[in-house]
Amino acid sequence: xIGSVAAGLLGLLTLSIPVGIVLFLLxxxxxxxxxxxxxxxxxxxxxWSASNSATLIAIPFFVLLGEIxxxxxVATRTYAALDRWVSWLPGGLVHANIATATMFSATSxxxxxxxxxxxxxxxxxxxxxxxxxxxxxxxIAAGGTLGIMIPPSINLxxxxxxxxxxxxxxxxxxxxxxxxxxxxxxxxxxLLCMLRPSLGGVRRTFPLAQMMRALxxxxxxxxxxxxxxxxxxxxxxxxxxxxxxxxxxxxxxxFFFGGxxxxxxxxxxxxxxxxxSMIMLIVIGASFLNFTLASAGLGRxxxxxxxxxxxxxxxxxxxVVVLYIVLGFFIETLSLMVVTIPIIVPLVVAQGYDxxxxxxxxxxxxxxxxxxxxVGLNLYVVQGARKSxxxxxxxxxxxxxxxxxxxxxxxxxxxxxxxxxxxxALQ
Amino acid sequence: ETLSVVGSWSSLPLHQQYEAPFWSETLPxxxxxxxxxxxxxxxxxxxxxxxxxxxLGQGVYDVAMTVADYAVADAPELEGLDVxxxxxxxDEARAMVDAARPMVADIYRDRFNAQVLAIAPYPPQxxxxxxxxxxxxxxxxxxxxxxxxxxxxxxxALGAEGVNVSFSEVPGALQNGVVDCAVTGAGSGYxxxxxxxxxxxxxxxLGGWDSVVTAMNLxxxxxxxxxxxxxxxxxxxTSFEDPxxxxxxxxxxxxxxxxxxNGDCPAGESRSMVLVEASDADFAKAREILTTxxxxxxxxxxGGDWAQRWNASVGQVVGVEIK
Amino acid sequence: MEQKVINALRRINRAVALIxxxxxxxxxxxxxxxxxxxxxxxxxxxxxxxxxYVMAIATSWGMAFTLxxxxxxxxxxxxxxxxxFVRSLFDVFSxxxxxxxxxxxxxxxxxxxxxxxxxxxxxxxxxxxxxxxVQTPWFxxxxxxxxxxxxxxxxxxxxxxxxxxxxxxxAVGAFAEQDMLQ
Ligand code: NA
Ligand code: NA
Numbered sequence: 001x002i003g004s005v006a007a008g009l010l011g012l013l014t015l016s017i018p019v020g021i022v023l024f025l026l027x028x029x030x031x032x033x034x035x036x037x038x039x040x041x042x043x044x045x046x047x048w049s050a051s052n053s054a055t056l057i058a059i060p061f062f063v064l065l066g067e068i069x070x071x072x073x074v075a076t077r078t079y080a081a082l083d084r085w086v087s088w089l090p091g092g093l094v095h096a097n098i099a100t101a102t103m104f105s106a107t108s109x110x111x112x113x114x115x116x117x118x119x120x121x122x123x124x125x126x127x128x129x130x131x132x133x134x135x136x137x138x139x140i141a142a143g144g145t146l147g148i149m150i151p152p153s154i155n156l157x158x159x160x161x162x163x164x165x166x167x168x169x170x171x172x173x174x175x176x177x178x179x180x181x182x183x184x185x186x187x188x189x190x191l192l193c194m195l196r197p198s199l200g201g202v203r204r205t206f207p208l209a210q211m212m213r214a215l216x217x218x219x220x221x222x223x224x225x226x227x228x229x230x231x232x233x234x235x236x237x238x239x240x241x242x243x244x245x246x247x248x249x250x251x252x253x254x255f256f257f258g259g260x261x262x263x264x265x266x267x268x269x270x271x272x273x274x275x276x277s278m279i280m281l282i283v284i285g286a287s288f289l290n291f292t293l294a295s296a297g298l299g300r301x302x303x304x305x306x307x308x309x310x311x312x313x314x315x316x317x318x319x320v321v322v323l324y325i326v327l328g329f330f331i332e333t334l335s336l337m338v339v340t341i342p343i344i345v346p347l348v349v350a351q352g353y354d355x356x357x358x359x360x361x362x363x364x365x366x367x368x369x370x371x372x373x374x375v376g377l378n379l380y381v382v383q384g385a386r387k388s389x390x391x392x393x394x395x396x397x398x399x400x401x402x403x404x405x406x407x408x409x410x411x412x413x414x415x416x417x418x419x420x421x422x423x424x425a426l427q
Numbered sequence: 428e429t430l431s432v433v434g435s436w437s438s439l440p441l442h443q444q445y446e447a448p449f450w451s452e453t454l455p456x457x458x459x460x461x462x463x464x465x466x467x468x469x470x471x472x473x474x475x476x477x478x479x480x481x482x483l484g485q486g487v488y489d490v491a492m493t494v495a496d497y498a499v500a501d502a503p504e505l506e507g508l509d510v511x512x513x514x515x516x517x518d519e520a521r522a523m524v525d526a527a528r529p530m531v532a533d534i535y536r537d538r539f540n541a542q543v544l545a546i547a548p549y550p551p552q553x554x555x556x557x558x559x560x561x562x563x564x565x566x567x568x569x570x571x572x573x574x575x576x577x578x579x580x581x582x583x584a585l586g587a588e589g590v591n592v593s594f595s596e597v598p599g600a601l602q603n604g605v606v607d608c609a610v611t612g613a614g615s616g617y618x619x620x621x622x623x624x625x626x627x628x629x630x631x632x633l634g635g636w637d638s639v640v641t642a643m644n645l646x647x648x649x650x651x652x653x654x655x656x657x658x659x660x661x662x663x664x665t666s667f668e669d670p671x672x673x674x675x676x677x678x679x680x681x682x683x684x685x686x687x688x689n690g691d692c693p694a695g696e697s698r699s700m701v702l703v704e705a706s707d708a709d710f711a712k713a714r715e716i717l718t719t720x721x722x723x724x725x726x727x728x729x730g731g732d733w734a735q736r737w738n739a740s741v742g743q744v745v746g747v748e749i750k
Numbered sequence: 751m752e753q754k755v756i757n758a759l760r761r762i763n764r765a766v767a768l769i770x771x772x773x774x775x776x777x778x779x780x781x782x783x784x785x786x787x788x789x790x791x792x793x794x795x796x797x798x799x800x801x802x803y804v805m806a807i808a809t810s811w812g813m814a815f816t817l818x819x820x821x822x823x824x825x826x827x828x829x830x831x832x833x834x835f836v837r838s839l840f841d842v843f844s845x846x847x848x849x850x851x852x853x854x855x856x857x858x859x860x861x862x863x864x865x866x867x868x869x870x871x872x873x874x875x876x877x878x879x880x881x882x883x884v885q886t887p888w889f890x891x892x893x894x895x896x897x898x899x900x901x902x903x904x905x906x907x908x909x910x911x912x913x914x915x916x917x918x919x920x921a922v923g924a925f926a927e928q929d930m931l932q
Contacts (some may be wrong), residue, residue: 016829016840016924017847018822024851042487044858048888049475052806054798060808081909091845138466160469164438164619237604237785238596239654240798244781269771271763277812281822286811287473294472295431295488297465340469346437357678374825391826477874481865500881501869538869540894579876591798605788729870 001034005159006347007288009330013374017330023285030292039292050287051280054240055161058154060276061243062109065224066117067268068103072258074220079121080201081217084187084206088131091200092125094139097122102182103218105150107246109157111333111370112275115144115378119385126264131201133389135192138371138397142185142404145367148201149390150178150229152246155337155366159240159359162341166240166356172426173360173419180418181364184404192400220253236358279334286335293339302343313351314413318324320344321330321365328369332377336369337338337362358413360419361412371398428655429463431488433641435478440614440678441671450704451668457662462655469493477501481646485542491541492641493666494549495531496575502582504729505531507737508546509635510722512713513745517676520636521628526740530733531640541642545595545663547671550679552578552634555625555702558607562709563631572597572609578634580724584716598624600690610634613682614694622686624700627705630683636721641667648711714747722749752905752914756921759898760818766894767815770808777804796877803884810891814898817848826924834915841922842910845903852899856892863889 005026005101012022031039048320069075079100086095108114119140126136150157151171160167193200206214227249231237237245254260311319323344327336341362348358370378383391412418434446450464469479469491476497483491499505508527514520524546534539558569567586573579579589592600594610600606609621610633616622642665648656684690688697696740724735724743726749734749742748777800784797825879829840865871866881873879906922909915 006762011824014828015843016824016826018824018846020822021851025847036429037487038485039487040854041861042482043543043855044860045475045478045844046473046860047855047892049478049808050473050804050887051809052475052884054801054805057777057801057805059776061778061806064774064778139913160595161593165593166598168599232787235599235605237787238592238600240801241781241785244778245776245777245785248782264767266771269775270767270815272774273767273770273808273812274816274819277816278821278823280809282474294467294776297467299467299471300465306910324850325842338473342437342468342473359659374827377823380823390767391830398831494899500874501865503872574880576876583876588793589795590793591796591875735889750893 001293001298001301004033004410005293006029006330012373018281019375020285020310023282023289023332023335027289027292029159030289030296034296035292037295039295042291043288046141046288047255050238050284055155055157056280056283058109058152058157058240058243059279061247062152062154062266063275064245064272065246065250066104066108066113067271068247068254069107069221070117070120071264071268072254072260074253074258075104075117075121075396077217077257078221079118080114080257081090081214083161084214085361085365086209088203088205089186090203091135091186091189092133092203093125093201094135094189095123097139098143098185098189099141100183102146102150103180103221105178106144106248107152107221108147108226109152109154109243109366111145111147111155112279112377112381114147114253115141115381116145116275116385117277119382121146123252123385123387127387129202130406133386134397135189135400137382137394138199138399138401139185139189141371141376141394142379142398142401142412143182144378146182148177149174149181149360149363149367151157151175152239152242153363155191155334155363156329156359158334158337159341159362160239162338163345163355165345165359169351169356169423170359171229172230172422173241173356175361175422177360177364177412177418180365181404181408185401188400188404205330220257224249224253241287256306275277282332283334285340287338288338288343289335294342298339299343303347306347313353316348317361317413318351320348321361324362324365325368328365330375331369331373332375333369337366343349354420356423357404357412357416357419361409364405364408364412368402371402428461428651429465431581433472433474433483433488433492434462434468436465436470436491436664438470438548438742440547441547442468442641444674445547445671446629446666449663450490454659454662458655458658462659464476469516475529479536480539480541480593480642483642484538486646488644489647490544490640490641490643492545492547495546495638495640496635498539498577502534503725504731505534505538506725507729507733507741509577509638510717510741511552511578511581511633512631512717512748513741514551514632514636515688517548517672517679520551520632520675521672522744523741524548524636524638529735530736530740531601533683534708535640535642536645539587539642540645540646543640543642544660545641545668547639547641547668548638549639550614550682551630551632551636552610552674553613553616553631554608554610554629555601555616555621556608556627556629556703557604557625558627560608560627560629560703562703562705563629564709566597566608569607570605571625572606573634574610575634577721577725578661580721581633581713582719584720585713590734597621601625604607613679613686617682617685617698618640618695621707627703628683628686628700629705633714664693710733718747718749722747725749752909752917752921755905756818756870757903759814763815763818763898764812768905770812770815773804774808777801787864792880796875798839799873799875799877799879800896801887803827803879809892810888811893813891813895813921817899817902820923822848824924829924832932835913837923838915840908841918841924842903842906845899845906845922849896849899849903852892852896856896859889859892
């Protein structure tokens with residue numbers, strides 16, 4: 001069954017049918033060929049309960065927040081300020097892309113929203129300064145994935161919701177690995193650009209006075225981060241509610257540092273509705289597919305498969321890692337989580353692993369899935385913001401960062417405290 | 428004959444200890460292999476909680492089991508199955524459930540096109556507080572996390588404020604004072620570490636017993652031959668329902684000892700929460716509120732002759748009458 | 751003719767999307783108000799329930815706007831390598847399949863509303879929201895999406911038959927104008 005679904009997915013996707021619609025078609029297919037029950041009768045109920053979700057409303061809120069920052073000019077100034085500080089490194093502005101993505105990750109719960117925000121402000125610089133388009137856009141696509149690792153994070157909210165684990169603890173656990181990944185991205189960029197200086201474009205240094213003045217432009221984002229994360233840890237807002245605090249904060253910041261107008265608000269709202277519906281068609285399609293797969297016995301198949309291997313705990317984790325890398329090529333990330341978490345997490349926890357730690361490990365793998373072809377939302381978002389060039393350039397550009405993510409996967413397995421240190425220390 | 432069965436929460440003891448063994452081993456064996464079962468759970472399927480029985484009625488699967496309270500949006504009369512504070516021990520709860528069974532059977536037949544096979548208990552839903560309380564009366568003015576409409580109404584009538592917080596957020600909410608108290612099963616509270624963030628435990632079923640109803644699609648049921656129907660009905664009673672009830676009281680006593688340290692804790696380390704016993708006066712007051720406000724309110728919601736039927740069955744057993 | 755239909759649908763859906771966006775803004779405001787009120791020792795109650803309904807309704811009504819802005823993600827590997835005529839065929843085929851699926855969803859969404867209607871269902875919450883109130887606008891959104899996608903399918907088919915492949919591309923192609931993809 002799993003093989004047929006994967007083959008069907010690939011075939012239908014290459015026909016350029018929208019990804020969300022393909023997931024529904026596969027659900028109908030599973031119903032017809034692998035189940036003796038009239039599962040499609042449940043379609044309406046699945047669509048209702050998949051979208052009637054107080055958790056998922058965080059998605060439009062985070063997208064709206066990013067839209068407001070971009071359209072008020074706050075995002076551009078943040079980017080320029082980080083440029084002053086990091087562009088002396090081999091790789092130049094590529095580091096500004098990563099640093100900006102890291103900063104916006106701290107205010108956005110969504111990787112797609114983060115990548116879209118950074119791509120919009122960074123892309124105009126690439127050609128001007130003669131950077132290699134592959135590395136430049138790859139860094140944005142990869143840096144954007146940090147949006148779901150550095151708190152806040154919609155995907156961690158979904159993980160906490162599905163596994164009944166504490167979302168604030170998950171957020172704490174994601175902080176160090178998120179910063180570690182950002183650092184790893186920058187290190188790998190430096191190494192690449194030292195080996196092949198042509199990749200890196202212009203390195204620029206700025207006088208100290210300019211650098212110090214630029215710090216002022218970082219204040220809005222830091223304030224916003226403090227506001228969102230502070231409201232969660234002060235116990236004022238649940239992680240989902242904090243997204244609405246973020247929207248209000250972004251509006252205030254836009255008001256003081258940029259400018260608010262009806263036209264700009266209208267554009268922000270339209271962009272938000274567009275991206276939200278795009279994500280939700282995929283999320284709803286994925287939950288319907290999951291429903292048919294579960295009814296047709298995917299849980300048993302996976303459980304039997306894992307039990308049949310008779311693995312040690314470490315072996316189990318390795319198989320799970322490979323499974324997520326492979327599935328991550330083809331399956332949209334929120335769907336991937338919804339489909340696999342109820343099956344995989346109990347198996348992993350039964351082997352004695354900490355569910356908080358596994359949540360963070362899974363997020364690294366999910367980040368990878370966001371930038372691996374053929375189904376990688378961040379690739380499409382970044383390509384969408386470019387004025388020229390092909391999608392394959394973005395794909396090639398992300399390869400070094402996929403390597404960095406793999407390193408992080410093994411680091412997390414070898415040293416679980418990278419994730420667990422903060423939640424345990426602050427308990 | 429293959430049955431497609433949807434179990435309740437896969438992570439909770441009722442599923443792991445009773446549902447899963449019964450449907451995947453006991454019943455197929457008892458039928459000499461004539462019945463085979465494909466078992467999954469509603470959370471693995473990603474079903475909305477309110478959709479579980481409606482989809483059963485449409486024949487999307489053959490058998491489903493979950494907390495009856497999830498279905499009251501479609502059937503307000505079903506709230507009468509699990510009224511808080513009326514049953515304090517497992518025996519009382521079972522007597523109440525047995526009395527309600529004919530009503531439940533009618534509700535499932537008419538609303539969900541389903542045949543009720545069994546009604547089993549989740550643990551009673553007791554009160555954890557991170558606030559000093561000496562009895563029910565002290566809940567006045569406190570923020571309490573509870574689920575279910577009737578519990579919310581009762582809390583309101585007691586002068587407390589109902590707050591909606593998802594299960595996984597409760598520890599943080601208790602710690603930060605977003606809520607002062609929260610209601611859940613004693614065992615769930617023990618294993619989820621609620622004792623770390625709360626001080627007082629009041630083992631009164633303020634959230635009822637959360638009865639789990641097992642039901643089969645009515646067309647499927649009618650399509651089975653009489654012998655198979657008898658076999659299923661008998662097996663589900665002796666090998667699923669009876670054992671689940673038999674362990675309920677011991678489990679409650681054990682869980683309370685685990686949380687308070689008064690007695691043995693087979694599950695692990697004992698904790699030291701303060702055990703709060705409600706006084707008789709407290710209790711009388713709560714029952715008074717229940718009979719004068721909460722239940723009449725329900726009778727109106729349910730409509731029809733449900734209040735009379737309830738008085739004549741459950742009401743008789745627990746000594747309460749809706750006026 | 752075709753362009754008139756497309757432009758009219760775009761205008762209507764922009765208005766719909768603006769209303770949806772205002773609804774989302776209002777929802778954020780309500781959640782924020784509840785957070786503030788809680789600090790002051792009071793509460794609106796039920797904001798998460800309301801957020802869920804807003805999400806369901808916003809999602810169903812935003813779908814058609816996203817379709818017309820070419821926002822629903824498609825994998826463009828084979829299609830991008832084809833000529834103008836074959837690309838149009840890809841697009842029409844994709845629209846036919848999409849329309850069929852969306853009509854199916856709209857049809858299967860009706861029993862959900864009908865059930866709440868016949869049972870007089872109310873949410874199992876202190877708000878006791880009559881589910882018909884929120885499921886009807888949700889259902890209507892999917893009906894609207896199916897109407898828009900069927901009309902767009904016909905438009906794309908007609909443009910293809912007339913050989914106007916450039917217009918097919920901008921109407922139902924794979925990528926939006928750059929400035930919309932934020
Ligand atoms: Na984030
Ligand atoms: Na991928």
